[in-house]
Amino acid sequence: MAALDWQGWLTIAVVVATLGLLLWERFTPDKVLAGAALVLMGTGVLAPTQALAGFWNPGVLTVAVLFVLVAALKSTGAIRWIGDWVLGRPRGAFAAQARLVGIASPLSAFINNTPIVAMLTSAIEHWSRRSGIAPSRLLLPMNYATILGGMCTLLGTSTNLIVAGLVHQHGGMPALRMFDPLAVGAVAAVAGGAYLLTLGRWLLPERRSALQQAADTREYVVEMLVEAAGPVAGISIGQARLRRLAGSFLVELVRDGDVHVAVAPEVRLQGGDRLVFVGVTDAVRELRRLPGLRPATEQLFKIDDAGGQRTLVEVVLSPYSPAVGKTLVESAFRSRYNAAVIAVARRGERLRVKPGDAVLQAGDTLLVETDAGFLRRHGGGADFLMASEIDGAARVHRPRALTVLALVGAMILANTVFGIDILLSAVAAAVLALLAGCVRLAELRRSLDLRLIVVIACSFALGAALERSGVAALVAAQLMAWAGADPFWTLVLVYVAAVAFTELVTNNAAAVLMFPIAVAAATQLGVQPMPFVIAIMMGASAGFITPIGYQTNLMVYGPGGYRFTDYVRVGLPLSLVVGVAVLWAIPRFWAF
Known part of the structure; x- marks a missing residue:
């Protein structure tokens, strides 16, 4: 550590502070990473072009362009179409689990897993309500299967694209192609899928979703009628102080059969209005004390009935x-x-x-x-x-859905068969999707996650600072010392560190932080860097143990009724199985 100058120590301080702020969750990740990049740039650790280089990195640009295709897949209904096809009509929990794992995993190798998880979650919830099988038996295996499938290609997850961009930016290594991660990723996906359909399925909890828990509305929904000659008839909701109740709040107003949701405080009450309040279990006592309101004799509001105007x-x-x-x-x-x-x-x-x-x-x-x-x-x-x-009808525009699916297929074909750069093929597919009317500009603006782009691009500044300040080389030397300068055991430590960072912070930030350390370790060992690069790819995506380890983990957290311990119980063995599979496969497909 004595070999570090002030820039190295400052870099360590910035990285530690960044990780601490991300764990604290007081500020959003884009603000934390942007602040870190500004500190490194302002103190002279990095030149402005170095600190901002992530914004024009090919991997980051590809992620940004793919938002167009993801928006097109959503707006045309292609994702919903795929989701219904993946789930099909299973006869039981195991059949549904097998179908989800067997189809969702390879599918997510070619379509980003985030929209797949979103649409499959909706399809699973609908099917679970009809079949009586708890969604908690299906959502977590589906989510894990899409993560495993995403490891197999550059398109499957933004993490792989980011690592490919880091390889391009570093130089001295061959550019990664679409299916370069496939051999190792497929081994991990098969091993992980086998676990999910055997031991893993017995570890899954039997939990009700948020919707199922709310199905009995009698506990906390109260319906009141406005008396025609009462003191609140003719005055506004705000004047009646119905928005300032201690134990409940107004959800909707039903007048002459018309449902009005999120009613404004200026709306004037009329005799016969039906007011629906949601609150704690004894909210009816508070409401009965309000002059001019009386309890409705029959309850018409039903959580599990989303038809009509509601x-x-x-x-x-x-x-x-x-x-x-x-x-x-x-x-x-x-x-x-x-x-x-x-x-x-x-x-x-x-x-x-x-x-x-x-x-x-x-x-x-x-x-x-x-x-x-x-x-x-x-x-x-x-x-x-x-x-x-809830129970929304599937909206699929078949011609446009087929068009955007064909464009995605053509993009993959152009990159794999004709060797066209993934960024160029993605740009061409995105432009054609816009010209074909598969996505409108308004939908594209809503789908473009600029904050994610900022997180990824600013993470590059941390990686560059680790490399240029000598911190990466120092950490790599320490890893080698622990591994006895053995390439395989150094690879093991690099993979484990990548997984640990992924569980604590974002997967993309973990990849960017570990990349310079992995390359430095390979350089000091005098071996090929690609085994370590593949280890970073796999480890930075293997976020199974915590809800924050991978974005899609949070997506199924509430709908599945899961708890933090469910991820540890199911995800920790999966992480071990995948880790063993990855570390077995890498030396066999990528020689040191």
């Missing part, structure tokens, strides 16, 4: 959501999204408090009542990891 949507909050860390009132959720929250579920349990009093967290599942345009406005945005309409 639109119920299930959303999972992303770490980027402006509502995270705030209550519904503080985040202005109702006015921002024109949606009223009916229930909040966290760690597999519905919160037994007034939804408006809960401080929201990333991964929380919210059941909201809203209008029919909610998914069009917010379904592709970064605020929600997933948004699906």
Whole structure:
């Protein structure tokens, strides 16, 4: 450590501070990584061109361009089409698990796993309600299968594209092609799939989803009628103080058979209005004390009936959501999204408090009542990891869906058969998708996750600082010392470190941080760097043990009713199985 100068020590301090802030989750990852890049640039550790080089890295640009194709797959209904086909009509839990693992895994090698998980989650929830089988028996195996499939190609996950971009930027190594990770990734996918369908399926919990937990609305939904001659008839909701109740809040107003959701405080009450309140179990006592309201003799509101004018949507909050860390009132959720929250579920349990009093967290599942345009406005945005309409009809535009699927196939063919650069083929496919009307510019703007691009691009600054300050070489030397300068055991340590970083921070940041260390280790050992590069690819995607280890883990967290311990119980053995498979396969396909 004495060999480091002030730049090396500053780099270590910035990396440690960055990891700490990411774990603290007080600030969004894009702000944390952008701040780290600015510090490194401002202190002179990196020149501006070095600190910002990630923004024009081919891997990052490819990830950005692929957002166009992902948006096209969503808007045309192609993903929903695929999701219904993958699930099919299984006769039982094991048949459904086998079908999901057997089809979703290879499918996610060619289509980014995030939209696949989103659409399959919706399909699984619908099927689970019909079959009576808990979605917790299906969602986690499906999610893990898509992660395993994504390891197999450059397109399967953004992590592989980022590593390919790092290889291109580093120089001295051959460019990675579409199927270069396939041999090792396939071994890991087969081993992981076998585990999921044997021991893993017995470790899965039997949990109810957020929707199933909210199905008995009698516990916390109260319906009141406005008396025609009462004191609240003719005054606004705000004047009647119906938005300031201690134990409940107004979800909807039904007038003359018309349902009005997320009603504004200026709306004036009329005799005969039916008001639906959601709150704690004894909220009816508070409501009965309000003059001019009386309990409805029959309850018409049903959580599991989303037909007619009522639109119920299930959303999972992303770490980027402006509502995270705030209550519904503080985040202005109702006015921002024109949606009223009916229930909040966290760690597999519905919160037994007034939804408006809960401080929201990333991964929380919210059941909201809203209008029919909610998914069009917010379904592709970064605020929600997933948004699906309860019992919403599948909307598939078959000609355009076939067009965008053909474009994705042509992009893969161009790269693998004709050797066209993946960025160029992705740009061509994206432009054609726009020209063919498969995605509109408004939908594209909602789907483009600029914050993710900032996270990835600014992570490159940390990697560059580790390499240029000598920290990467120093860490690599320490790993070699622990491994006795043996290439294989050094590879093991590199892989384990990549997995550990992935479980603690984002998978892309883990890849960028570990890449210079892995290359430095190979250089000091005098061996080929590609085995270590492949180890980074696999390890940075192997986030099975925690809900934050991989983005799709959070997507199924609430809908499956999972708890943190479920990921440890099912994911830890899977991580060990995949690790053994990867470390067995790498030396056999990539010689030192």
